[in-house]
Amino acid sequence: MDQNHQPRGCPMASRRFLLAAAAGLAGAAAGARLAGAEPDHPPLIKTASLTTDRLLPFHGRHQNGIVTPQQGHTYFAAFDIATDKRAEVAGLLRRWTQAAEKLTQGQPLGSDDPNTPPPDSGDVLGLPPSRLTLTFGLGPTLFTKDGADRFGLAKHRPEAFVDLPRFVGDQLVPERTGGDLSVQACGDDPQATMSAVRQLMRLAYGVATIRWVQNGFLAGYDPKITPRNLMGFKDGTFNPDVKDPKITDRLIWAGDEGGAWMRGGTYVVARPIRIALEHWDRMKLSFQEQTIGREKRSGAPLSATGAHNDEFTPIDLDANDRDGNPIIPENAHVRLAAPQTNDGAQILRRGYSYDNGVSLVAERWPPWRHAVELDAGLLFVCYQRDPRTGFIKIFDRMSKFDMLNQFVTHVGGGLFACPGGVAPGRYLAQDLFEA
Amino acid sequence: MDQNHQPRGCPMASRRFLLAAAAGLAGAAAGARLAGAEPDHPPLIKTASLTTDRLLPFHGRHQNGIVTPQQGHTYFAAFDIATDKRAEVAGLLRRWTQAAEKLTQGQPLGSDDPNTPPPDSGDVLGLPPSRLTLTFGLGPTLFTKDGADRFGLAKHRPEAFVDLPRFVGDQLVPERTGGDLSVQACGDDPQATMSAVRQLMRLAYGVATIRWVQNGFLAGYDPKITPRNLMGFKDGTFNPDVKDPKITDRLIWAGDEGGAWMRGGTYVVARPIRIALEHWDRMKLSFQEQTIGREKRSGAPLSATGAHNDEFTPIDLDANDRDGNPIIPENAHVRLAAPQTNDGAQILRRGYSYDNGVSLVAERWPPWRHAVELDAGLLFVCYQRDPRTGFIKIFDRMSKFDMLNQFVTHVGGGLFACPGGVAPGRYLAQDLFEA
Numbered sequence A, B: 001m002d003q004n005h006q007p008r009g010c011p012m013a014s015r016r017f018l019l020a021a022a023a024g025l026a027g028a029a030a031g032a033r034l035a036g037a038e039p040d041h042p043p044l045i046k047t048a049s050l051t052t053d054r055l056l057p058f059h060g061r062h063q064n065g066i067v068t069p070q071q072g073h074t075y076f077a078a079f080d081i082a083t084d085k086r087a088e089v090a091g092l093l094r095r096w097t098q099a100a101e102k103l104t105q106g107q108p109l110g111s112d113d114p115n116t117p118p119p120d121s122g123d124v125l126g127l128p129p130s131r132l133t134l135t136f137g138l139g140p141t142l143f144t145k146d147g148a149d150r151f152g153l154a155k156h157r158p159e160a161f162v163d164l165p166r167f168v169g170d171q172l173v174p175e176r177t178g179g180d181l182s183v184q185a186c187g188d189d190p191q192a193t194m195s196a197v198r199q200l201m202r203l204a205y206g207v208a209t210i211r212w213v214q215n216g217f218l219a220g221y222d223p224k225i226t227p228r229n230l231m232g233f234k235d236g237t238f239n240p241d242v243k244d245p246k247i248t249d250r251l252i253w254a255g256d257e258g259g260a261w262m263r264g265g266t267y268v269v270a271r272p273i274r275i276a277l278e279h280w281d282r283m284k285l286s287f288q289e290q291t292i293g294r295e296k297r298s299g300a301p302l303s304a305t306g307a308h309n310d311e312f313t314p315i316d317l318d319a320n321d322r323d324g325n326p327i328i329p330e331n332a333h334v335r336l337a338a339p340q341t342n343d344g345a346q347i348l349r350r351g352y353s354y355d356n357g358v359s360l361v362a363e364r365w366p367p368w369r370h371a372v373e374l375d376a377g378l379l380f381v382c383y384q385r386d387p388r389t390g391f392i393k394i395f396d397r398m399s400k401f402d403m404l405n406q407f408v409t410h411v412g413g414g415l416f417a418c419p420g421g422v423a424p425g426r427y428l429a430q431d432l433f434e435a
Helices: A012-022 A086-103 A190-203 A245-251 A277-281 A285-292 A333-337 A391-401 B012-022 B086-103 B190-203 B245-251 B277-281 B285-292 B333-337 B391-401
Strands: A073-081 A133-138 A181-187 A208-217 A266-275 A352-362 A370-384 A408-410 A414-418 B073-081 B133-138 B181-187 B208-217 B266-275 B352-362 B370-384 B408-410 B414-418
Touching: A073 A190, A073 A370, A086 A133, A086 A190, A181 A190, A181 A266, A181 A414, A190 A208, A190 B277, A190 B352, A190 B370, A208 A370, A208 B352, A208 B370, A277 A370, A277 B190, A285 A333, A333 A391, A352 B190, A352 B208, A352 B352, A370 A408, A370 B190, A370 B208, B073 B190, B073 B370, B086 B133, B086 B190, B181 B190, B181 B266, B181 B414, B190 B208, B208 B370, B277 B370, B285 B333, B333 B391, B370 B408
Parallel strands: none
Antiparallel strands: A073 A181, A073 A208, A133 A181, A133 A414, A208 A352, A266 A370, A266 A408, A266 A414, A352 A370, B073 B181, B073 B208, B133 B181, B133 B414, B208 B352, B266 B370, B266 B408, B266 B414, B352 B370
16 A cells, blocks of 8 residues: 555556657557557557548647537536636646647657656557547636636627526536536547546646536447437437538637637537436327427428438428318427527537436426436537527527427536637637737 | 327338337348338448347347457446235246347337337437347345345345345445346447346336446457556456356356256346546556556566566566565555465456546545545446355455555445346246246
8 A cells, every 4th residue: 555665567668658659759640549669569459440530630720529520429528717827727728738639639648757647547548549529618607707807808708608598497406517618528439538538637637627527429320320319319310511611600610709719619508408218208109209390210300291201301390280280299399499490590419318327306297206217318519609599599499398398307517618729839719818 | 298189290100110020020130120121211221230240149048248248338227126026026027038039139129009108219229239238137135135035035045145245445325236136238339238228127117116227338449459447457358268168167157056047147246336536547657557466558467577578478476576575566456356366266357437427525535625526437247156256255355455445446236146048938037936
């Protein structure tokens, strides 16, 4: 138990490797954490999957992980700032930027000394880079908290960056809500995403503490297939076409309206939404389909009448049955989410299923018992250029009328401003802190 | 919100598909949930991954998921029996067996009526079968609880099926400990494993309620590489050779000693072990390596002296340095775990990392603050023919002396008897309930 033992069996191989890594010699080319290791230790990984297409660039006009094709796993984290010094916050964002440059490129954070704690936990040594992206955000409370302009940033808070209103049905748990900073790691491996955030937590010691996190996953469907959510429905069929710059510039990326630091940035709403799966599972198939407004198996809208309908068949909100009643119910989820019923409002959804095991809950339906039930649902994540005309616009009505509301509860989350992308040599939100 | 709406846009496609599935026509051949769908809806999945080698057989002399090459994800669940009728417990095991036969073969549980709740939640429709295995166990409390022989089974409780003793350092949370029945789903997709247990929960309504669950994952290393755990060390290097029947019969599979129902069965210990990762990350590399007894990068034992050492280099527990001190410390993890120091005791480890987000804890080390920290660690799972000479033998000493104990806390779990495998037409533990 003596931590002051002299080091024994001094791991030269490890040390040499880590030195090389620290000098930027390892990993960069092949994208493997252990590529470039000394010749007497052959690289641990030589697989077809280790091609550079599994490394995604960190630098660019926009942050990555937003319009990036969705990876299989996520780890979303929100932090509280624990200092009152603006320079320390800027310093953290600089350290995080430098770390993200390495982590997303499959490089360890480096170490050169067996007598110090390794800067990188090492739990992804030799693991493929897994298309890791790291997307950072700033919370409203970084600008103004309890009425105070904490870091002299309040004057740079964009008009669009409002506080989220309280919505009907919100049951937000304080320990799962808000935060001064956010980071979303996305990647194809749960250990890769968790490890990346863990390293960022370590770099924040003394400046910021973790407030809440939520991991999530997408079922591993063929990439050409829309994955099903935990309710058994295809989720994500209609999303803005992120390959069209006209659309992304209109719906996702901020222009000049938020100041230089938000140019090319966006706003993210992330909310863990618990789903009463036991309740949902007890509903008859036709009722599930009316609630959503789509067929469960095919994903086709209930209004589809042709011979070859699928999830991409356009929704006909005006279709009526013989009695003149709408085929897609007035309060069906797809109707309330549709741009047509929201003055054209659209958001880029990029959510994940989450599974926090089970917990004791008081049921909201007969026989109103207390029971241990699945603590699972959707980590709803959406991006938009302006939350007032995006999530807030759409969800305000949805929170009041959606048939789905009897099965879902928003239990936390927040709104964060994601600054524009980072150029090499600069750090995230530098234009804000050095304005 | 009216659940009695007449079904609209009646989803004939879904219904026809589900009818076909119920009749066993779908999925069986190709292993895809949607294979065999009607011709006007082409099968959703046609990928190379959908070969039968991703389906693992359910029937056999032993239950599957034990010596099966380890899949990427797990969902472990423990249930409490909520009835006093033995026949209802047997009936549940029959339903679970029948469901497991379908679920592990990529078949939905079937539905034929839009006016009833679908028996299968449908959240894995179209998903590859993901090498799903389901492994069932019976808890000690199924035989004897508070001194009572609940179901007349006490006389069939094998001698080896003892209650786990209380170990030094145990901090077991009642809500995460014990249970009358257990099931471990393993598979290559987190939604597949969760969905399978969810269907079993539904089949248990009225007979058994969920007590605790823990999901877990393995980092997605190349299958030829020993994956690293959250501490950054390779985990699972030495395990009994499950390809050698002499070894598995000696160490894993019960013979006649436990009665007919346990023949070919085994005992599983599953324990969520929280790891103080923030504390671990602050330790210098050499101390981490002494704690484990291995080099972090290569996995080689600290005693290795040759030029080409790796994780498979045999551990030399007798090696001393020049001063006569053991090179692998007296209380290093590998020394205490080694068969040589445990009268030859060996277990089959099959654990997973777990990540439950963060929670508020009182730290066990200076400055003893309260802090929000990672609620993550190892879902330790091991199999053995006799827990008295397996886990209990090894862990009794380890719990007292292992240097690792300052970083790890056992917070729940249990011991379960996994009956022998099931032949077609029979159900799990039938020999016990019909003895």
